[in-house]
Amino acid sequence: MTDSDSTGSDSTGSDSTGSDSTGSDSTGSDSTGSDSTGSDSTGGQSSARASGRAYHHGDLRNALLDAVEAILQERGKAGLTFRECARRAGVSHGAPAHHFGDLSGMMTAFATRAFTRFDEALAAALTGEGTAARRFSALGEAYVDFARHHPGAFSVMFEEVAIRADDAAFRAVSESAFGRLLDGVRALNREAGRDEADGLEARATAAWSLVHGYARLIIEGPFSRPGKAVPIAETLALLEGGIG
Numbered sequence: 509m510t511d512s513d514s515t516g517s518d519s520t521g522s523d524s525t526g527s528d529s530t531g532s533d534s535t536g537s538d539s540t541g542s543d544s545t546g547s548d549s550t551g552g553q554s555s556a557r558a559s560g561r562a563y564h565h566g567d568l569r570n571a572l573l574d575a576v577e578a579i580l581q582e583r584g585k586a587g588l589t590f591r592e593c594a595r596r597a598g599v600s601h602g603a604p605a606h607h608f609g610d611l612s613g614m615m616t617a618f619a620t621r622a623f624t625r626f627d628e629a630l631a632a633a634l635t636g637e638g639t640a641a642r643r644f645s646a647l648g649e650a651y652v653d654f655a656r657h658h659p660g661a662f663s664v665m666f667e668e669v670a671i672r673a674d675d676a677a678f679r680a681v682s683e684s685a686f687g688r689l690l691d692g693v694r695a696l697n698r699e700a701g702r703d704e705a706d707g708l709e710a711r712a713t714a715a716w717s718l719v720h721g722y723a724r725l726i727i728e729g730p731f732s733r734p735g736k737a738v739p740i741a742e743t744l745a746l747l748e749g750g751i752g
Contacts, residue, residue: 569607569617571597576618580660585670590614615664616671616678622661623681626654630688640695647692648719655723662727666720689716 575596579588590604590611597603608614633650636643655662664670671678693711694704722743725731 568597568599568603570621571599572604572607572614573618573621576614577622577658577660580663585664588615612670612672616675618661619665619671620675620678620681622658622665623678623685625658626665627681627685627688629654630685634688634691634695640692640699644692644696644715647688648715651719652723652726655727659727662723686712686716 572593575593576588578596579592588611591601593604593614594601604614608617629650630647633646634643636646638646665682673679689712690708693708693715696711697704697706697708
């Protein structure tokens with residue numbers, strides 16, 4: 509289990525250098541192959557100044573990842589390039605390559621940040637009041653809410669072809685998110701008088717499959733149509749009633 513963003517925090521997004529070192533980018537090459545003029549690093553600075561954006565700032569990494577999410581939501585993965593991310597962040601075309609190496613590295617960093625926020629939303633749902641069944645339903649609602657509010661991120665978080673699934677930070681946070689689901693099932697088992705490990709993996713996998721499929725229908729299927737009523741809480745209660 510690997511995007512309602514309840515905290516907005518980013519455990520991966522901080523720029524360890526604290527500064528934008530791209531200003532000294534002597535190559536300016538866009539590793540996506542779409543930049544044939546990027547050798548003029550002052551052009552990125554001039555563009556940034558013209559747009560009112562600060563060229564040198566300590567949060568460039570997050571600015572680039574914000575640009576990734578905006579592009580994904582507007583254009584999908586086909587519209588994602590280093591050049592476009594740099595343009596939106598107001599920096600030189602070489603900046604994304606400096607921070608992430610290649611497109612796969614940038615997508616992995618983006619998915620890791622998204623999973624961090626996703627994990628926090630799921631954790632918050634489990635700390636709510638009520639029965640274990642109610643908290644488990646809240647967990648499903650948080651899952652669907654994240655997909656609805658962050659469809660661009662949700663579209664790539666689970667696509668291991670586009671990211672480096674063996675990246676240590678990505679693996680840790682995605683496994684943590686699945687751990688929230690396991691915790692929810694354990695609580696259901698205890699509440700029902702069963703051993704907390706009874707059918708743990710199977711119940712968790714069934715719940716994950718149901719809620720994930722439902723989320724996809726909402727953000728890109730028939731439930732995504734304007735004016736379509738989606739009874740999220742009621743539907744999840746029915747789906748998850750079978751799990752418990």
